[in-house]
Amino acid sequence: MSARNPKGFNTKAVHVGSPTGDAGSITSPIAQTSTFRFPNVEAMADVGLGRRAGDFYTRYGTTNHHVVEEKVAALEGAEAGLLFGSGMAAISTALFPFVRPGDEIVSMPDLYGGTLALFHTVLAPLQITTRFVDGSRADAVAAAIGPKTKLIYLESPTNPLLRLADVEAICKVARSRKIITVLDSTFASPLNQSGPALGVDITVHSATKYLGGHHDVTAGVALGSRERMAALLPYRKFLGGVHEPIASWLLERSVKTLGLRVRQQNETTLALARALEGHPKVQKVFYPGLESHPQHALARRQMPRGFGGVLSLQIEGGVAGASRVANRLQLAAIAPSLGGVQTTVSLPIYTSHAGLSPEERRQAGIDDGLLRVAVGIEDAEDLIADFEQALAG
Numbered sequence: 001m002s003a004r005n006p007k008g009f010n011t012k013a014v015h016v017g018s019p020t021g022d023a024g025s026i027t028s029p030i031a032q033t034s035t036f037r038f039p040n041v042e043a044m045a046d047v048g049l050g051r052r053a054g055d056f057y058t059r060y061g062t063t064n065h066h067v068v069e070e071k072v073a074a075l076e077g078a079e080a081g082l083l084f085g086s087g088m089a090a091i092s093t094a095l096f097p098f099v100r101p102g103d104e105i106v107s108m109p110d111l112y113g114g115t116l117a118l119f120h121t122v123l124a125p126l127q128i129t130t131r132f133v134d135g136s137r138a139d140a141v142a143a144a145i146g147p148k149t150k151l152i153y154l155e156s157p158t159n160p161l162l163r164l165a166d167v168e169a170i171c172k173v174a175r176s177r178k179i180i181t182v183l184d185s186t187f188a189s190p191l192n193q194s195g196p197a198l199g200v201d202i203t204v205h206s207a208t209k210y211l212g213g214h215h216d217v218t219a220g221v222a223l224g225s226r227e228r229m230a231a232l233l234p235y236r237k238f239l240g241g242v243h244e245p246i247a248s249w250l251l252e253r254s255v256k257t258l259g260l261r262v263r264q265q266n267e268t269t270l271a272l273a274r275a276l277e278g279h280p281k282v283q284k285v286f287y288p289g290l291e292s293h294p295q296h297a298l299a300r301r302q303m304p305r306g307f308g309g310v311l312s313l314q315i316e317g318g319v320a321g322a323s324r325v326a327n328r329l330q331l332a333a334i335a336p337s338l339g340g341v342q343t344t345v346s347l348p349i350y351t352s353h354a355g356l357s358p359e360e361r362r363q364a365g366i367d368d369g370l371l372r373v374a375v376g377i378e379d380a381e382d383l384i385a386d387f388e389q390a391l392a393g
């Protein structure tokens with residue numbers, strides 16, 4: 001290992017991309033600017049025409065973006081990355097280069113609601129249709145592939161039931177059929193799951209969640225080979241989903257502690273899941289780290305470092321029961337996001353699955369009494385005590 005080419009996750013998180021060794025600021029300077037100026041026209045032409053590398057215009061990407069891109073790519077085990085203004089900007093921009101009117105996408109029904117809306121509201125009117133099949137079964141995905149299939153879109157683990165797509169098996173099928181694969185790995189974070197190691201072509205994260213980790217930044221990343229990122233770059237430039245430099249700087253700071261935070265979140269979430277499994281008012285705990293999870297063996301292979309910071313609880317008494325527990329919690333905030341330092345809870349019936357009919361929710365396995373818990377970095381004993389007192393009411 002050389003100091004410039006570190007192997008450990010946390011060492012990479014601190015050092016890759018950020019200034020190291022040389023005299024000067026130990027943190028990256030922020031260029032909070034919309035444009036860059038040049039000493040003369042010739043210098044501007046050199047950068048503008050690509051004869052020399054350099055910052056030019058913020059929407060095209062700047063050093064503050066590149067630092068985060070390099071760091072997160074190293075953590076995911078990808079060659080390169082691109083930073084975006086939100087997770088949805090990363091997801092939509094990652095699809096556009098690879099699908100054209102008349103093409104098909106194969107995906108799974110239990111995707112993040114915004115991604116489902118993208119397929120239905122933006123892509124379907126462009127005659128880009130999506131077939132939804134069970135992502136836990138590579139054979140079901142293989143059977144859904146037709147002559148027009150250009151892309152397979154996966155998400156793992158899923159929200160809110162923490163189901164897993166069989167990513168490696170599906171990517172093998174896709175590769176043999178020359179179909180590109182995109183994985184939303186937000187719930188896992190780069191600590192727990194590596195898209196490239198599972199054979200994924202493009203891995204996306206809502207960096208608003210674990211990468212940002214403090215409930216204060218909206219961002220997204222796409223990661224993959226240099227060639228794939230080069231294909232995405234003009235789409236980022238012209239769709240315009242660029243990240244604000246000052247927020248990129250905040251993200252760079254946050255990513256340095258990603259390993260510490262997520263390792264703690266893995267541990268605390270497993271402890272909370274174990275403490276609440278078997279509680280008389282909790283009918284079911286959904287967490288891939290529990291032996292009772294139907295895909296626990298797959299989870300151990302696919303997420304070798306841990307199972308993430310989200311679990312869901314099916315609370316006795318339906319929506320009234322789950323609401324009572326949520327309202328009685330003192331540490332956990334009622335809020336729709338995940339991945340931050342403070343524990344947050346939400347009811348999928350009022351958030352991710354509010355647009356579904358009761359029958360559609362039943363078919364999706366979403367009980368009215370489901371409470372999604374996104375565990376922060378509070379101490380496990382305090383969180384367990386908070387849930388126990390809330391359930392006792």
Ligand SMILES: Cc1ncc(COP(=O)(O)O)c(C=O)c1O
Pocket residue numbers: 086087088089112114155159184186187205206207208218219220337
């Ligand atoms: C799994 C997943 N993917 C993508 C997104 C979208 O990310 P953003 O809100 O940063 O656009 C979310 C947001 O909740 C998410 O949970």
